[in-house]
Amino acid sequence: MGQTSLDKSKIKFLLLEGVHQSAVDTLTAAGYTNIVTHPKALPEEQLKAEIADAHFVGIRSRTQITEDVLESANKLIAIGCFCIGTNQIDLSAATEKGIVVFNAPFSNTRSVAELVIAEAILLLRGVAEKNALAHRGVWQKSASGSFEIRGKQLGVIGYGSIGMQLGVIAESLGMQVVFYDVTSKLPLGNAMQVASLSELLAKSDIVSLHVPETGSTKNMIGEQELAQIKKDAILINASRGTVIDIDALAAALESGHLAGAAIDVFPVEPKSNDDEFISPLRKFDNVFLTPHIGGSTMEAQENIGLEVAEKMARYSDNGTSTSSVNFPEVALPAHTDMHRLLHTHRNVPGVMSAINQVFAENEINIRAQYLQTTKDIGYVVIDIDAEYSELALKKLNAIDGTIRCRVLF
Numbered sequence: 001m002g003q004t005s006l007d008k009s010k011i012k013f014l015l016l017e018g019v020h021q022s023a024v025d026t027l028t029a030a031g032y033t034n035i036v037t038h039p040k041a042l043p044e045e046q047l048k049a050e051i052a053d054a055h056f057v058g059i060r061s062r063t064q065i066t067e068d069v070l071e072s073a074n075k076l077i078a079i080g081c082f083c084i085g086t087n088q089i090d091l092s093a094a095t096e097k098g099i100v101v102f103n104a105p106f107s108n109t110r111s112v113a114e115l116v117i118a119e120a121i122l123l124l125r126g127v128a129e130k131n132a133l134a135h136r137g138v139w140q141k142s143a144s145g146s147f148e149i150r151g152k153q154l155g156v157i158g159y160g161s162i163g164m165q166l167g168v169i170a171e172s173l174g175m176q177v178v179f180y181d182v183t184s185k186l187p188l189g190n191a192m193q194v195a196s197l198s199e200l201l202a203k204s205d206i207v208s209l210h211v212p213e214t215g216s217t218k219n220m221i222g223e224q225e226l227a228q229i230k231k232d233a234i235l236i237n238a239s240r241g242t243v244i245d246i247d248a249l250a251a252a253l254e255s256g257h258l259a260g261a262a263i264d265v266f267p268v269e270p271k272s273n274d275d276e277f278i279s280p281l282r283k284f285d286n287v288f289l290t291p292h293i294g295g296s297t298m299e300a301q302e303n304i305g306l307e308v309a310e311k312m313a314r315y316s317d318n319g320t321s322t323s324s325v326n327f328p329e330v331a332l333p334a335h336t337d338m339h340r341l342l343h344t345h346r347n348v349p350g351v352m353s354a355i356n357q358v359f360a361e362n363e364i365n366i367r368a369q370y371l372q373t374t375k376d377i378g379y380v381v382i383d384i385d386a387e388y389s390e391l392a393l394k395k396l397n398a399i400d401g402t403i404r405c406r407v408l409f
């Protein structure tokens with residue numbers, strides 16, 4: 001078990017949005033007992049109040065960690081996203097403050113792929129509409145407009161962890177897979193990369209989006225792109241709500257251009273389960289509307305809880321930042337019988353030399369040193385004999401370019 005400069009019972013973990021119990025169990029097993037949990041996201045003012053004395057915060061997709069919120073988070077050293085997306089965090093503001101951000105890049109990918117496949121099958125059979133009609137007493141027994149997915153073309157936009165898994169499952173069901181991605185990707189199975197979004201849209205019977213929320217994906221499916229989709233095709237989005245222009249989609253459904261859609265994510269999502277869900281898509285029987293539950297299965301949530309809590313505990317125990325989304329990645333061994341200094345600084349010439357000078361000038365022997373940098377920041381970890389750590393910490397904190405420095409006992 002790692003050692004920290006603060007007694008473990010004083011290190012506060014604030015876990016929001018009903019993060020799975022596996023996270024609490026993992027942290028408890030690692031010796032952390034000060035764990036505050038909330039089943040929902042907190043209103044901004046309450047979030048600011050509760051984050052003020054937290055060393056770690058765990059969130060899912062609802063909690064917005066803005067620069068303003070970070071201003072209140074003076075003790076925060078890491079954020080754990082118990083999900084894939086990290087767009088809900090001002091990542092550059094977090095990095096500026098030396099706050100490490102972790103996520104769970106793989107644990108819910110299978111859950112999303114399974115939901116998309118299920119929706120594709122049901123939409124091609126017209127089940128969304130037939131189910132809605134049956135609930136209103138209408139018996140629509142007909143094969144008209146109903147198709148198997150076997151032999152149909154699936155177009156995957158964004159061939160990453162989810163897009164690839166989806167492609168493999170789709171092929172096993174007899175579909176043909178094409179994908180469009182901004183980077184060249186090794187196709188799995190018989191999948192084929194196409195050169196342009198237009199080509200994918202024109203070819204596919206089912207179009208499914210699996211891109212992150214970025215400037216380049218905002219409204220990437222608008223009026224023009226919807227018009228390029230084959231008539232009677234199906235559109236599925238379980239990525240982020242900003243990726244589709246929802247009003248344009250409503251118009252494409254209204255005109256009958258698309259046979260159906262399944263939408264799990266929305267430009268504006270209700271802040272809590274108590275708030276009404278407002279969307280121009282509510283009126284369409286041939287559209288599955290799900291409340292951002294692509295990754296919400298018991299299996300995924302349990303695995304995510306474990307994965308992200310382990311990353312936070314490891315960072316707290318010994319400074320390991322492996323698989324962080326915004327920080328130089330350093331994998332560290334235990335620091336038995338030594339004190340460990342963790343120094344985050346701006347990656348500019350002269351800082352490392354100033355750091356090493358502190359040890360030379362004060363005759364402090366460096367027992368181990370680990371350094372990784374990104375374009376903007378450097379993260380150097382230095383193990384020294386215990387009696388020098390107080391002095392070294394003071395001197396390192398005074399170096400120009402230092403973002404933060406802490407010591408682990």
Ligand SMILES: NC(=O)c1ccc[n+]([C@@H]2O[C@H](COP(=O)([O-])OP(=O)(O)OC[C@H]3O[C@@H](n4cnc5c(N)ncnc54)[C@H](O)[C@@H]3O)[C@@H](O)[C@H]2O)c1
Binds near residue numbers: 160163181183212239
């Ligand atoms: N609905 C849910 O509950 C749920 C669950 C998990 C993930 N997600 C969302 O799904 C997204 C994708 O997840 P992933 O694990 O597959 O991510 P990933 O990072 O593994 O893959 C994303 C892919 O999109 C590509 N890409 C980026 N910009 C693009 C663009 N403009 N055009 C085409 N391709 C582009 C990337 O090159 C990459 O291959 C996540 O960012 C997250 O927002 C939603």
Ligand SMILES: O=C(O)CC[C@@H](O)C(=O)O
Binds near residue numbers: 061086108295
């Ligand atoms: O669990 C959530 O709130 C978000 C799930 C998903 O969108 C993700 O980014 O992993």
